[in-house]
Amino acid sequence: MDTDDLLRRGLDWVARIAPYDLAAVFTLDEGSLVVRAARGHLASQVRGHRIDLARFPTLREALETRRARAFTEDDHRHGDGDPFDGVLDLSPGHACMVVPLHAAGRSLGVLTLDRTHCESYPPAVVDQVETYGQILGLALDNAERRVALENLREAELERARELDEVAAGYGVLERSVSPAVRAVAARARQVAPTDTPVLILGETGTGKERLARALHRWSARADRPFVAINCAAIPASLLESELFGHTRGAFTGATRDRLGRFQLANGGTLLLDEIGELPIELQAKLLRVVQEGVVEPVGSDKSVKVDVRLLAATHVDLEKAIARGRLREDLYYRLAVFPLRLPPLRQRLEDLPLLCAAMLAEQSQRTGRRGMRVSEEGLARLRAHAWPGNLRELSNVLERATIVTAGEVLGPEAFELGDMPTGTGPIEPAPKTMSAEAPLQHDGRIATLEEVSALQIQRVLAHTRGRIYGPGGAAELLGVPPSTLQSRMKKLGVARTA
Incomplete structure (x- = not known):
C-alpha cells in the first residue's frame, strides 16, 4: 500500500467516528500546508490546494500544541477564516475540525473535517478524532519512512550497479584479451542465471569478489541484495552470529534480535569469502542451510526459511584442507558444484x-x-x-x-615495484632462525607452504617493526587486507614483533 492509498483509507475510516462532507490531509511543505489526500463529495475541488501557515495562526497553534480543535461560527467570522476560503463556498457556521498529525516528535501536517451542516462537532467526537489522528500520524510517518528507505535502497542498488560496472571494468572479464579470463567470463555467464552454487578459486587479490558481484549482476536476483562476509576476518566466537543471526539474550551483549547475513541476503546472493577459513564447528550448520534452505539463529529453537543464491570464494587448496580435516568433504561437494578459477595477474x-x-x-x-x-x-x-x-x-x-x-x-x-616503496630501503635479512636461502627446515626436509608463508610474514613484520596497517605496513607489502593478514598470522602462529 502506498502513502496516498493509506491516507485515502484512513479518511474513509474516520467517517465512522465523525461524519463529514470533506475530509482532507494537509502535509507540511516548508512554510505551507498542501492537500495530500481528500475524500467526500467536495474532495475534487480541493486537491492540490495550498495555504500559507503564516496566514493561519490557529493552525500553527494546533500543530504546536498537538491538540485537536473544533471551530465555531465566531472563529470563522472573526478569526483566521477557513482554510478553504476562496475554494469552497461554506457558510461561516459550518462544522469544522482541525486535528494535528505528528509522530516521533515531528509535525507532519493536519487532518481537517468539514460539514455543510451548521453545527459544531461535539467535544467527545473531537477527542476521539484527536486519538485517531495520533494513529494516522504514526501510520503516515511509517509510510514516509518506508518510502524513504525504499528510495535509499534504490539509490544503494544504483550505486551497487555503478560499482559493479566499475568492477566489471576493473576485472576486465569479457573485455579481456586473455584467453584464460575470457573462458572464465564465458562460464560465469552460463551459470549466472541459475541458482547453482559457485566456488570461485584464485590467489589472493585476483578479483574473486568482483567476479562474485558480476555473477549477481548477471542473474535474475540482480535487483535483490548482494551480501558478502569474509570468514577469515571475523573471530570464530562471533562468526556464527554474523552468519545466522541471534536472538535477544542469546549471549552477553545480545541486547536485541539481530538478523544474520543469510537473512539479510534473502532473495539475493550471499558470498562466503575465504570459505577455507570457516571453523570446522560451524560447517555442519552451514551444510544444513545449503541442503535445506533454513537457518537457526543463535539462541533460538525456531528455523527460519531463506532463499539465497550461495557463492563461495577461497585462495586455499580445499582438497588439501579436506585431507587435513579442516573442511568437511560433504560441504565441499555442496559448494563446488560449479568451480571458476581466476588466473593470477x-x-x-x-x-x-x-x-x-x-x-x-x-x-x-x-x-x-x-x-x-x-x-x-x-x-x-x-x-x-x-x-x-x-x-x-x-x-x-x-x-x-x-x-x-x-x-x-x-x-x-x-612505479615503486620493489619489496618496499622507494626510499624505505630493502627488507632486512631475516634472523638465522628464519633463513630464507632455501625452502628447507633445519632437519633438511622441504618446508611446507604454510611454513614458507609464516617465514615470509615474519620477514616482512621484522622489516616493518611489527606495523601491519597503513602505507608501507606489512599488509600493503604482502598485498592483503590487514584483517586477512592478522587472521593468517593467528592461524600460522606468527607473533607480531615490535
Missing part, C-alpha cells in the same frame, strides 16, 4: 593496458586525478614484475604512482 599480462585504464579511472574519485594513463615504457616495466599481490598490488602501485607524478602520464620511473 602474471598469467594475464596482456590485460595490463585495460586493467590500468580501468583502475586509474576508478581511483580518480579518490585522488582527484582524471585522465591519468600509463606510457608504453611504463607498461613494459609493469610486465616485468611478478605481481605476487595480483590486482590488489597493481591497484596500490598505480595509486602511489598517480599521487607522486605531476603530469598525466605514468612512465617507468613512477
Whole structure:
C-alpha cells in the first residue's frame, strides 16, 4: 500500500467516528500546508490546494500544541477564516475540525473535517478524532519512512550497479584479451542465471569478489541484495552470529534480535569469502542451510526459511584442507558444484593496458586525478614484475604512482615495484632462525607452504617493526587486507614483533 492509498483509507475510516462532507490531509511543505489526500463529495475541488501557515495562526497553534480543535461560527467570522476560503463556498457556521498529525516528535501536517451542516462537532467526537489522528500520524510517518528507505535502497542498488560496472571494468572479464579470463567470463555467464552454487578459486587479490558481484549482476536476483562476509576476518566466537543471526539474550551483549547475513541476503546472493577459513564447528550448520534452505539463529529453537543464491570464494587448496580435516568433504561437494578459477595477474599480462585504464579511472574519485594513463615504457616495466599481490598490488602501485607524478602520464620511473616503496630501503635479512636461502627446515626436509608463508610474514613484520596497517605496513607489502593478514598470522602462529 502506498502513502496516498493509506491516507485515502484512513479518511474513509474516520467517517465512522465523525461524519463529514470533506475530509482532507494537509502535509507540511516548508512554510505551507498542501492537500495530500481528500475524500467526500467536495474532495475534487480541493486537491492540490495550498495555504500559507503564516496566514493561519490557529493552525500553527494546533500543530504546536498537538491538540485537536473544533471551530465555531465566531472563529470563522472573526478569526483566521477557513482554510478553504476562496475554494469552497461554506457558510461561516459550518462544522469544522482541525486535528494535528505528528509522530516521533515531528509535525507532519493536519487532518481537517468539514460539514455543510451548521453545527459544531461535539467535544467527545473531537477527542476521539484527536486519538485517531495520533494513529494516522504514526501510520503516515511509517509510510514516509518506508518510502524513504525504499528510495535509499534504490539509490544503494544504483550505486551497487555503478560499482559493479566499475568492477566489471576493473576485472576486465569479457573485455579481456586473455584467453584464460575470457573462458572464465564465458562460464560465469552460463551459470549466472541459475541458482547453482559457485566456488570461485584464485590467489589472493585476483578479483574473486568482483567476479562474485558480476555473477549477481548477471542473474535474475540482480535487483535483490548482494551480501558478502569474509570468514577469515571475523573471530570464530562471533562468526556464527554474523552468519545466522541471534536472538535477544542469546549471549552477553545480545541486547536485541539481530538478523544474520543469510537473512539479510534473502532473495539475493550471499558470498562466503575465504570459505577455507570457516571453523570446522560451524560447517555442519552451514551444510544444513545449503541442503535445506533454513537457518537457526543463535539462541533460538525456531528455523527460519531463506532463499539465497550461495557463492563461495577461497585462495586455499580445499582438497588439501579436506585431507587435513579442516573442511568437511560433504560441504565441499555442496559448494563446488560449479568451480571458476581466476588466473593470477602474471598469467594475464596482456590485460595490463585495460586493467590500468580501468583502475586509474576508478581511483580518480579518490585522488582527484582524471585522465591519468600509463606510457608504453611504463607498461613494459609493469610486465616485468611478478605481481605476487595480483590486482590488489597493481591497484596500490598505480595509486602511489598517480599521487607522486605531476603530469598525466605514468612512465617507468613512477612505479615503486620493489619489496618496499622507494626510499624505505630493502627488507632486512631475516634472523638465522628464519633463513630464507632455501625452502628447507633445519632437519633438511622441504618446508611446507604454510611454513614458507609464516617465514615470509615474519620477514616482512621484522622489516616493518611489527606495523601491519597503513602505507608501507606489512599488509600493503604482502598485498592483503590487514584483517586477512592478522587472521593468517593467528592461524600460522606468527607473533607480531615490535
